[in-house]
Amino acid sequence: MAVYVSSSFIIIIIPPSFLHLDFSNPNLLPPSFLKNFHKRDLKIFKLWWLLQPILLLLLYTTILALYQGEAPAFVADDMQTRFSNGFHLQLKDFESATAVGNKTYVIGGIDDQESSGVRIFDKSTVNGEVIPTVLGTKPTAFESHSTMLLNKDRILIIKGNSKSNVSVWFLEVDTRFVGDQKKKFGTEVVAWSKGVIGDAERPIVISGPSGVGKGTLINMLMKEFPSMFGFSVSHTTRAPREKEENGVHYHFTNRSVMEEEIKAGKFLEFAAVHGNLYGTSIEAVEIVADAGKRCILDIDVQGARSVRASSLEAIFIFICPPSFEELEKRLRARGTETEEQIQKRLKNAKAELEEGTSSGLFDHILVNNDLEACYQQLKKILGLNGSMDATPKAATEVFDLPMDLSLSKIDEKILINSGKANQKIVLDLSSIKGGAPGRTRGLYMYTADDGNL
Numbered sequence: 001m002a003v004y005v006s007s008s009f010i011i012i013i014i015p016p017s018f019l020h021l022d023f024s025n026p027n028l029l030p031p032s033f034l035k036n037f038h039k040r041d042l043k044i045f046k047l048w049w050l051l052q053p054i055l056l057l058l059l060y061t062t063i064l065a066l067y068q069g070e071a072p073a074f075v076a077d078d079m080q081t082r083f084s085n086g087f088h089l090q091l092k093d094f095e096s097a098t099a100v101g102n103k104t105y106v107i108g109g110i111d112d113q114e115s116s117g118v119r120i121f122d123k124s125t126v127n128g129e130v131i132p133t134v135l136g137t138k139p140t141a142f143e144s145h146s147t148m149l150l151n152k153d154r155i156l157i158i159k160g161n162s163k164s165n166v167s168v169w170f171l172e173v174d175t176r177f178v179g180d181q182k183k184k185f186g187t188e189v190v191a192w193s194k195g196v197i198g199d200a201e202r203p204i205v206i207s208g209p210s211g212v213g214k215g216t217l218i219n220m221l222m223k224e225f226p227s228m229f230g231f232s233v234s235h236t237t238r239a240p241r242e243k244e245e246n247g248v249h250y251h252f253t254n255r256s257v258m259e260e261e262i263k264a265g266k267f268l269e270f271a272a273v274h275g276n277l278y279g280t281s282i283e284a285v286e287i288v289a290d291a292g293k294r295c296i297l298d299i300d301v302q303g304a305r306s307v308r309a310s311s312l313e314a315i316f317i318f319i320c321p322p323s324f325e326e327l328e329k330r331l332r333a334r335g336t337e338t339e340e341q342i343q344k345r346l347k348n349a350k351a352e353l354e355e356g357t358s359s360g361l362f363d364h365i366l367v368n369n370d371l372e373a374c375y376q377q378l379k380k381i382l383g384l385n386g387s388m389d390a391t392p393k394a395a396t397e398v399f400d401l402p403m404d405l406s407l408s409k410i411d412e413k414i415l416i417n418s419g420k421a422n423q424k425i426v427l428d429l430s431s432i433k434g435g436a437p438g439r440t441r442g443l444y445m446y447t448a449d450d451g452n453l
């Protein structure tokens with residue numbers, strides 16, 4: 001007996017022997033029928049009986065393919081490994097296969113440094129395998145995992161035998177970000193995004209003309225709330241200033257290296273600012289999220305525009321000087337730029353002030369006249385005026401996930417076996433934020449008794 005599975009129906013072929021039908025037995029068929037049958041006709045009838053389901057299957061699949069523009073997915077006795085176009089997909093140890101439309105995403109092999117952790121097979125292509133551009137940081141080695149397709153655009157991956165705070169990953173296969181990148185690269189694209197458990201405040205983008213006091217305000221915030229905020233360390237091709245440290249104030253790099261990295265999709269945003277390249281790497285934002293901190297980006301208006309178009313879902317704050325003269329005074333007093341650079345920065349400041357205050361790009365506009373007053377306003381925007389507000393949130397409970405996982409979904413909750421009787425691990429996705437490029441934030445994970453799900 002064989003079971004044929006296509007995407008929307010099942011046919012079971014039962015050979016006559018399975019039903020103990022014997023065509024040579026004259027009692028099986030009515031005498032009137034048999035009377036006109038010769039031995040040769042009986043053979044043809046037997047053949048027809050056997051062929052009929054196969055012909056039916058072919059007919060159904062052709063109709064289905066015409067209707068859905070796709071061929072049946074798999075043959076069940078070799079599930080997920082043999083495509084209808086003849087391609088044979090061999091799953092390696094610890095690999096899983098998740099079908100999304102015509103494509104099958106094989107996840108695993110993460111322990112191998114070279115591998116991207118993803119293989120894609122497209123049943124509508126002749127060769128089957130498609131080599132994708134893989135963006136984002138892939139998970140570190142894992143043995144077992146379980147996957148579930150969410151919203152047809154991302155695959156949820158839960159690592160088995162892991163701690164809950166590092167167990168959740170997403171492979172985005174058809175999100176808006178991935179769609180944009182597909183157009184940009186002209187290839188198939190997938191993007192990794194780690195799931196961050198716990199409260200996730202929105203990142204903060206701070207923009208404003210050079211010398212307005214962005215860095216000064218950010219330093220005050222980081223000094224007062226060191227465990228709450230983390231600075232996104234940008235890349236730049238400009239030369240370091242006297243007291244600037246590589247990896248702390250910026251990642252200082254050169255233009256050709258940075259251009260290559262931009263091409264490889266390493267940056268969340270980048271822009272040419274005052275004659276140099278500046279950019280926020282995806283990793284810079286991920287490092288802050290992984291530390292459980294709220295990310296602050298000090299970037300120019302062009303960069304803010306790019307971030308606004310991304311999935312980062314930040315708060316956008318523009319800092320203005322009280323006057324153009326005061327801006328010039330501050331820039332000169334800082335003493336870090338040559339006269340030529342000061343002139344360039346002041347010229348650019350005019351356009352930035354125009355765009356920053358009139359484009360609607362920014363959620364808040366602050367005038368940095370009196371530094372302390374401006375700082376208090378900034379804290380108010382960030383909900384940090386009372387001392388209670390500034391208290392870091394309680395750490396989320398961390399627990400172990402079992403090796404073998406089974407996932408099911410109820411509304412926005414993923415239920416995972418906990419390894420204990422009558423208890424489940426719940427992954428609540430109802431407050432999900434962000435996603436590639438960067439981390440997927442706002443996830444909640446807890447254990448619950450079966451009666452309280």
Ligand SMILES: Nc1ncnc2c1ncn2[C@@H]1O[C@H](COP(=O)(O)OP(=O)(O)OP(=O)(O)O)[C@@H](O)[C@H]1O
Pocket residue numbers: 208209210211212213214215216217330331333334368369370371372
């Ligand atoms: N409210 C203020 N009143 C007077 N001086 C200020 C005020 N805010 C900042 N400054 C001073 O202005 C100078 C420029 O400030 P800062 O370096 O923070 O600017 P910035 O916006 O980060 O510039 P850039 O974009 O070039 O990095 C510094 O010397 C700082 O001490």
Ligand SMILES: Nc1nc2c(ncn2[C@@H]2O[C@H](COP(=O)(O)O)[C@@H](O)[C@H]2O)c(=O)[nH]1
Pocket residue numbers: 207208209210234235238269270271273274278279280298299300301302303304
């Ligand atoms: N678009 C981006 N702009 C950035 C980034 N990092 C800094 N900047 C902006 O550049 C100017 C000049 O900075 P400076 O350190 O040379 O004075 C300033 O307006 C910054 O906000 C970035 O990653 N992307």
